[in-house]
Structures are given as structure tokens and as C-alpha cells.
Amino acid sequence: MFSYERMPTSFHNCFERLVKVCEYLCSEGGLSKENFYFSPPASEEEIAALESRLNIVLPVKYKEFLMIANGAKFIDTEVLGTDRFGIYDKYVPDRFYAVCLIDRSTYRVGISKFDGKAYSMQGGSGFTFTLFDNEIFRLLERLENEADKIKHQKERDAKDPETVKREMDALVERIKKKMENCPVNTCQKPESVKECVERIRRAAEILENNYGYDTYATFGRSATEEEIIAFETDLGFMLPQEYKEFVRLTGTIKFDSQDEAIYGLEDIGANDQYTPDGYLAMSYVGMTSERLALSLEDGEIELFWDLDSHPETFLGYITKVLESIEETVSEEYEREETKKMRADGITQEDESEALHIIIKEKTQQLKKAKEAGDQS
Secondary structure, eight states, rough: OTTTOOOOOOOOOOOOOHHEEEEEEEEHSSOOOGEEEEEEOHHHHHHHHHHHHHOOOOOOHHHHTTTOSSEEEEEEEEOOOTTTOOOTTTTSSSTTEEEEETTTTTTTEEETTTTTEEEEEEEEEEEEEEHHHHHHHHHHHHHHHHHHHHHHHHHTTTTHHHHHHHHHHHHHHHHHHHHTTTOOOOTOOOOOOHHHHHHHHHHHHHHHHHHHEEEEEEEEOOHHHOOOOOOOHHHOOOOOOOHHHHOOOOOOOOHHHHHHEEEEEETOOOOTTSSSSSEEEEEEETTTTEEEEEEEEOOOOOEEEEEEEOOOOHHHHHHHHHHHHHHHHHHHHHHHHHHHHHTTTTOOHHHHHHHHHHHHHHHHHHHHHHHHHHHH
């Protein structure tokens, strides 16, 4: 498989893989060899002369590329060398030098005339700082994926129909088992705060133990009944039942990697500029104005965005937190399983076809169950 090892080990390795995949696309994909060429390396003197003439310092990785190939065309993408650097292109504004052009697309990479940094742009606008090597790595990934599709189809066409069916049946069973073995069930709604806290603990442990995360979540000390009563006495009203269930189970839950927290009794009321007057902050979400807060007037819980109030329950809020962390676990699990499948020669197209079969089977099962229920 071309795309099994995603990240090149070096720029030279990236270039070697680009050459390999382009040769394959030309020989096996029916593309013209005119779409693939590269020039001899540029000398340090040529690069220095270009920088001197333009009075800029070019990105290091672009210069590294020039010292491998002083200009190249990889199927639909041209990386300009010193002789064509900065040529006119209607999708590259005057304040940039064109450096990377893509056929039949308005996507471009240019180098700023002011700071010498690379920027991506679409249709001459939407300028975004980018890293030149990342742009080349993305090009490699795209071309290798395309080559994989062609290679897979050729291999499949060479097999007899029975073999194809047998392999697909095996893949369907493998994917079913993968679904069953996922360490979290993102479709199962929690029925209580206790279930939420337990599942958050478990998901955090999975991320830390199985997927190499540093401490994903820390859990403070739970409150005693005496502490809860004393807090309610100071407030002058009873805390919401769901929140009391929470603090009996744990103190503040801090998600360090996300810069978020759900406050226990030890931190409730850690207000900031996003907590309205007359409320106690019950959560913190870094880099946003989202705050869950408890009203000092009536003891009701509300969710605030930019100080605008939205109805919310404590269980509803902590459920959303749970869904987010379990989704992260699911994504990590899926990433690992996908890596194994790619190593076994299973393509994304294979997976899509197998999933289509599984969905069709499930739909038929539900239809039969409904018909049986209607008859009874």
C-alpha cells in the first residue's frame, strides 16, 4: 500500500515517495508523463541570488526542496523553481510570490513579499499561514491515496468473483467485531450523574493507559454530607439534587489537556468575567465564554454564552462532557483499527463497501422486526 506509512521521515523521503507514486500513476493510472517532471537541484548560489534580488529570506523547507529539485510537476501540482518563482497567476495577489500551483483549482501557495512566510489561499483570498513542508506532505498523501485506489481496483479485477465475495464477507465480520469491541458506546445515553462520572473516569483511564495521553482528567475529593449541608446553609437554599449527587461522587474534575473543569464544592464560585453577577460558576471552558452557573436567587442552573442565558440541567451538561470524551476514545480506537487494516492491505473503499453491506443488513433486520410487530 502506498499510503500505509503516512508521515515521511524526511523531506528527501517525501520526494522519493512522490517520484515513486507519480511514476505509478503515469504507468498504471493512464496519466501522461508530461504531468510529472523535476529539474536538477538548485545551487546555494542560485537560491542566495534569488533571495538577494527579491530582498527576502525564503522558508527553510522551500530552500531544502529547491536543493532536491529546482522546480517540479507532480501530476496536477507544480512547485516553482528559482527560474519561475513568483510568476504571474490570477489567483495569487500582488503581495505574494506564487510558489505552488494546482491545475483545475484555485488553491495556491504563495510566499509573502513582506515576511517571507508561506501562505495558502483559495481563489486569491482567505490567506492562511502554512508550512511549506506540510503542503508537500499533503500532496504526497493525496497522490498516494489515489494510487492506492488504482492498485486496489487492479488487484480486485484480477481475482475471481468467489474470492472477492469471500474476502468481503470476512471483512464484514471483522468490522462487526471491531464495532462490538469499541471500548465505549457513544450511542448509550447515561441515565444518571453517577453513570456519567463513572464513564468519564473510565474513558479518561482508557486514553491515559491505551493511547498515551498524559493525565487527561483529575478528580477532586468528594464532599461529605456535613460539607454539603454546611454549604447549603451558607447559601440559604438547597443545591440541585443532580449537583449534590455529583459532589458526593467527586470533587472538581479537571481536563488538563482541554483546559476545562466541572467544579466540585471546593471550586464552585470561581467566577470570572464570563460569570454574571448573582451566579456561582460551576464550570470553566478555556478560550470560550461558556460557563455553567448556579443562580444565587433561586438555585436554578443556567448555561451562559457571552453572558447570554440558556436553559440547562446539570445532568444535561455533564452528559455533553461525557459525549465529548467518549468521542475522543472512539476516534483513537478507530484510528488504531484503521492503521491495522491498512497494514493488512484493506483500503478505505473496502471498508466503505463493507459498511454499506452492514447497514443494509441492519435495515432489513429492522424492517422484518417491524413487520413482525405489526402482524402481532
